[in-house]
Amino acid sequence: MTQSAVTASRDWQRTTADLRNGWQQRQLWGHLGWQDIKQRYRRSVLGPIWISITMAVTAIALGILYAGLFGNELGVQLPYILVGFIIWNFISGCLAEGSEVFTSNVGLITHLPAPLSVHVYRLVWRQTLFFLHNLVVYVVMLVIFPQPLGWGSLLAFPAFGLLVVNGTWVALLLGIVTTRFRDLLPITQSIVQLAFFLTPIVWIYEDLQNSANPAIAERARIAELNPFLHFVEILRRPMLGQSFELRNWVVVLAITVVGWTVTLIAVRRYRARIAYWV
Known part of the structure; x- marks a missing residue:
């Protein structure tokens, strides 16, 4: 085996070991992820519940607004938006905070002898705790607006698992890139905001897709090119008791494989330089 092959093999071993x-x-x-939440709401009476209250108020306001604009029943529009918000908060959190996962932990990286992946796991765990807090609002919604939940709703568990797996590689890859190129941080945050409006969070995709106007229906299908749509739908559909859509899962699984492949290559190549870049 040549020296370059031995070096490459060792790099891969260090990557997987990290x-x-x-x-x-x-x-x-x-522990660090939980302390992040406690520290953020240290002097608050309600603590992390404020996360759910803020999200619920926003979802209710938009639900009433868009139900009137699109002529939908509030019992249809509001659960759609509320569940979409819960899922999007997790996705956007992994994206926005992932872009600064290393730069915001410069003190720990330079002084704590721990794997770099610890900071990524901490971020994803924190976003998972936020997600669980927001499920309180989801339970209240089910009481007010019952949904036709069945055995198919159990797909929500593997769907959220896929979100966690993808949130990990996204945070890891973005963290590496934005640590090296700091100008990409505000660009990433702007893209996340733009993606919210391009993703069917507050507008119901099926209503446009099934429109009697062929032009509107054709344009709605362009939304299929938005990868965020598929990540939202694999979880929102079972949470609302809707039918299983194979294409959403296929796209998500394909992105998972490609994303982790690219991320592992990036970690193998740049892992040792992150401590110097921060």
């Missing part, structure tokens, strides 16, 4: 050792330190990043 991810594996970071996962094994669950007590560390689990």
